[in-house]
Amino acid sequence: MTHPADGPVVVLLDHHTVDGAPRLRPPVLELLTLARGLARHTGAPVHAVALEPGLAAAAADEVGRYGVTVVHDVTVGDADRHLTPVAAEALAAVASRAGASAVLATSTFENKEAAARLGVLTGAGVVSDATGVTREDGEVVVSKTVFAGTWTTRCAITTPLAVVLVKANAVPAEPVDAPTEPRTEGHAVTVSAGARRATLTGRTERAATGRPELAEAQAVVAGGRGTNGDFSAVEELADVLGAAVGATRVATDEGWIGHEAQIGQTGVTISPQLYIGAGISGAVHHRGGMQASGTIVAVNSDPESPIFEIADFGVVGDLFDVLPQAAAEIRRLRG
């Protein structure tokens, strides 16, 4: 199957489970917005792919508000859809049948694995951690920040099929003026033996915290060793801001908070509009995961802390004084 430049831009629908039912994750709406911008250059349609049973139906109205014309509802027989090689083959099948020009997915570890195999299966070029995507002189051109957000690069994907992994908060999600009524196309994909060489022997989904997901939140309040294990001030400020709670590896290693809260090169990479770090020194491993944030606020009792080198607003002070006072003032300002 060929991949013409005006072939559909296909978006992988990420989901989470809310009250037992699959729901789209917020960054998917950002992806759909980007996909529309990319498709506009060639007059291509935007399609969506659902790998989770029930997701295609549950998400149809919402993706319609973002201009999707077709939702590909994929089943993989007795293969396990949670295995990323299985997801890769499902995506390859849809991309081929639809004659896609591009596949867009959020830049999570799972999607990176699926995209990497998709690249091997189809010969497509893959760019990860994208913050933007457009078409220039016929080629898909991707922007990405590298070296902990200190550089921006732009690279063209020179293959007929382009695979782009986009970071959360890359663009604001914008619905279309006139919603579409997407058509659902079912695909029963036969998964190869190669994609099933490893077996998923166990899977436990983490319960939702009630707060926004760290990787996709627009605001994050993070705590480090300076909290000394007491995250109450961090959580209080996060809750008034509607922010996610994050941490340094010291805090997660100490068991003060779950490992999934770790921000950094070996944890979650975030780029929210607002990052507030409290009791965090700003080690290079941590900075690697948050330096691309919009506004950076640091609260630290040591004026020599390296985090102040990258802070837009730095407070030399005790986090147990500063954070509660800030939370109280925000409540007061809101009236």
Added chain:
Amino acid sequence: MKIVVCVKFVPDIQADRRLGQDGRVVRDGGDGTLNELDENAVEAALALAEAAGDSEVVALTVGPAGAEDAVRRALQMGADRGVQVLDDALAGSDVFGTVTALAAAVRRIAADGPVDLVLTGMAALDGLTSLLPAALAAELDLPQLTLAAEVAVEDGAVRIRRELDGASETLAAPLPALVSVTDQANAPRYPNFKGIMAARKKPIQVLALADVGVDPAAVGAAGARTRIVGSSPRPPREDRVLITDDGTAGTRLAQYLAERKLV
């Protein structure tokens, strides 16, 4: 057991990292090191080899002249020998070019005795794509067990536990297999004096693309599926404020956020 551990030579993350006019990483030597996260892969390889007994650990890199430093470091930690794929035609490789060269080298290593396990780190601290392990597993047609926070080999099978954003998973597969490990998997050993001395005598085999049967046009800038069209450093942050708490800093912080419509 024969284990190949993939190690990458990267610019030191503590140093000032730059991109050149061509958009490629400036690797002007001096401040390059073994990718820190590959130390976890080397440690896992050594621990599994020690547990299995009668094993060989081969440290493999694809990279320019200085990259043998990364292999040497792995040898100092305890790997038995090194292999470096070195060829001018590799410059500018994307993930798939790198994978083509690594896979060919693994096949070459397997020619004199089957490889049971290919180990990698979770990410290279320069490219930081985390794309390579899954692509290499696909290319070698091996079971893919990635992001292991725990790894064990028993009775010819490998088992891992991995922690994802939304779930915790366990996977199993028969050997041979590819496993990537995270920094949670272990605490890498520090090379001691004896290890450093021993490493001097350990061989590092340097292979050109022709030696591993790879067409130079399939890798490097020529074979890449992506092309860098521009790069620029992020402009410095403007109008930065640093205050010392005089009892009102929390209030001032809230006002700062409100002025910027961040609350």
